[in-house]
Amino acid sequence: KGKSKTVWVCSDCGYDDGQWWGICKQCNGVNTMKRFSEGVEHLTSGFEVLENVTRSWLPHQSVRAMPTKLTDVNKGINQSNWRIPLSGLFGAEVGRVLGGGLVPGCLVLIGGDPGVGKSTLLLQIAAIVAEGCDMGGPAPVLYVSGEESIEQIGNRADRMRIGTDELFLYASTDVEDILEKTQTLSLRALVIDSIQTVYLRGVTGSAGGLSQVKECTEVLLRFAKKTNIPVFLIGHVTKSGEIAGPRVLEHIVDVVLYMEGEKCSSHRLLRSVKNRFGSTDELGVFEMSQSGLQAVSNPSEMFLSEQQSDSEFLAGLAVTVIMDGSRAFLIEIQALCVAGSSVSRQVNGVQAGRAEMIISVLIKQAGLKLQENGVFLNVVSGVSLSETAGDLAVAAAICSSFLEFPLPVGIAFIGEIGLGGEIRTVPRMDKRINTVVKLGYKKCIIPKSAETSLSALDLGDTEIVACRNLKEMINIVF
Numbered sequence: 001k002g003k004s005k006t007v008w009v010c011s012d013c014g015y016d017d018g019q020w021w022g023i024c025k026q027c028n029g030v031n032t033m034k035r036f037s038e039g040v041e042h043l044t045s046g047f048e049v050l051e052n053v054t055r056s057w058l059p060h061q062s063v064r065a066m067p068t069k070l071t072d073v074n075k076g077i078n079q080s081n082w083r084i085p086l087s088g089l090f091g092a093e094v095g096r097v098l099g100g101g102l103v104p105g106c107l108v109l110i111g112g113d114p115g116v117g118k119s120t121l122l123l124q125i126a127a128i129v130a131e132g133c134d135m136g137g138p139a140p141v142l143y144v145s146g147e148e149s150i151e152q153i154g155n156r157a158d159r160m161r162i163g164t165d166e167l168f169l170y171a172s173t174d175v176e177d178i179l180e181k182t183q184t185l186s187l188r189a190l191v192i193d194s195i196q197t198v199y200l201r202g203v204t205g206s207a208g209g210l211s212q213v214k215e216c217t218e219v220l221l222r223f224a225k226k227t228n229i230p231v232f233l234i235g236h237v238t239k240s241g242e243i244a245g246p247r248v249l250e251h252i253v254d255v256v257l258y259m260e261g262e263k264c265s266s267h268r269l270l271r272s273v274k275n276r277f278g279s280t281d282e283l284g285v286f287e288m289s290q291s292g293l294q295a296v297s298n299p300s301e302m303f304l305s306e307q308q309s310d311s312e313f314l315a316g317l318a319v320t321v322i323m324d325g326s327r328a329f330l331i332e333i334q335a336l337c338v339a340g341s342s343v344s345r346q347v348n349g350v351q352a353g354r355a356e357m358i359i360s361v362l363i364k365q366a367g368l369k370l371q372e373n374g375v376f377l378n379v380v381s382g383v384s385l386s387e388t389a390g391d392l393a394v395a396a397a398i399c400s401s402f403l404e405f406p407l408p409v410g411i412a413f414i415g416e417i418g419l420g421g422e423i424r425t426v427p428r429m430d431k432r433i434n435t436v437v438k439l440g441y442k443k444c445i446i447p448k449s450a451e452t453s454l455s456a457l458d459l460g461d462t463e464i465v466a467c468r469n470l471k472e473m474i475n476i477v478f
């Protein structure tokens with residue numbers, strides 16, 4: 001293995017190859033293979049070479065490991081079933097998103113925009129894990145920050161009234177140094193804030209670059225697996241919505257959680273995007289307060305309060321669920337029908353052709369006299385609706401404005417509309433309905449043909465109403 005050998009790494013999926021390809025052989029990304037000419041050995045040959053990078057603090061892989069019979073695997077201690085419970089309301093909410101607690105030796109990545117509250121969240125998690133109310137008393141947890149000094153973190157902890165004895169703070173960006181320090185403490189968990197600020201000696205590139213991020217994460221993964229200490233990584237999301245630019249990280253870690261929230265709202269959502277130990281349907285709802293994040297146990301209240309404050313404007317407002325990758329988002333669609341308006345149609349965030357089609361179907365199939373009306377459509381907060389799943393909500397918003405009948409609070413619409421006025425099913429119905437249920441919506445209107453996808457879902461208190469066509473929907477809702 002020559003040291004000056006060149007390697008090409010896909011910036012999207014992390015696939016590496018000895019030669020350049022115009023199209024990545026793994027993810028088919030076009031022109032994503034980037035060249036790396038130094039530190040090759042770390043990138044090319046996985047475990048063998050990582051052994052050189054990692055030092056004494058890593059226990060070496062047992063040479064006596066042998067294949068095990070399936071029937072023998074679950075005898076004795078089953079580590080994958082054992083979870084570290086997180087206590088309190090906040091802990092329960094986080095634990096639910098993690099799939100029922102913290103799995104020993106798991107590597108968890110928490111992504112989100114800068115300033116959304118990732119450091120706050122992790123400081124709180126570190127504190128409850130260190131206190132260990134449900135785990136037989138306190139044990140050390142190390143919170144490492146490459147972004148803030150320990151005084152800054154200390155001040156924040158004071159404001160959040162965290163005074164846990166076993167919570168250790170350490171400011172460092174050198175992964176080897178960090179892992180050496182963990183040896184002297186018998187840790188229950190480790191937090192790294194953030195993966196973009198740490199680096200590994202002997203690997204080229206600056207901290208936050210593709211090869212550093214990838215190598216550091218792989219070393220931390222090995223550390224977690226060998227010591228059984230759960231490790232949390234914080235990752236900043238770039239504008240395009242990817243962690244650290246490359247998608248590399250998501251493939252390496254066990255669990256990926258995203259923290260989301262609007263700048264103007266105090267609500268924060270914690271969403272599971274990948275989970276090797278549980279379902280990705282979980283959604284945690286929190287509120288950012290003066291003293292840190294608080295779990296919102298009844299999310300429907302959060303929507304009620306937001307909507308009731310401007311109840312006069314409720315007519316013409318309908319909610320639907322759109323998918324972004326594996327993530328489901330609730331969006332609000334506004335419609336305004338004005339009789340005798342000089343502007344006939346104005347749409348914002350909805351495809352003009354689609355809107356025109358829905359309006360025509362409402363006229364023809366549902367008998368709405370929209371011909372003499374100007375119709376304005378808008379998707380709240382500037383999101384654009386590119387899916388047909390929002391058709392039903394567009395139709396409901398138009399009906400609501402035309403009939404001047406405000407839609408009841410806590411109702412969501414999912415479905416595509418056909419030319420005959422029929423309501424059709426859309427992909428990922430279960431995921432969408434699940435989000436509606438988790439957010440405490442009272443009612444969800446879905447296509448009749450999608451009823452079969454409900455069988456495996458826990459619907460909680462949400463009433464699901466299946467409709468065949470627009471007429472049925474209008475009769476039920478209005």
Ligand code: TYD
Nearest residue numbers: 114115116117118119120288289290291292
């Ligand atoms: P932070 O956790 O630093 O965000 P990130 O690590 O994702 O960049 O939190 C940033 C915001 O949270 C900051 O604007 C202040 C606010 N905040 C509160 O409102 N209450 C609190 O108790 C704390 C600690 C922060």
Ligand code: MG
Nearest residue numbers: 118119147193
């Ligand atoms: Mg931070």
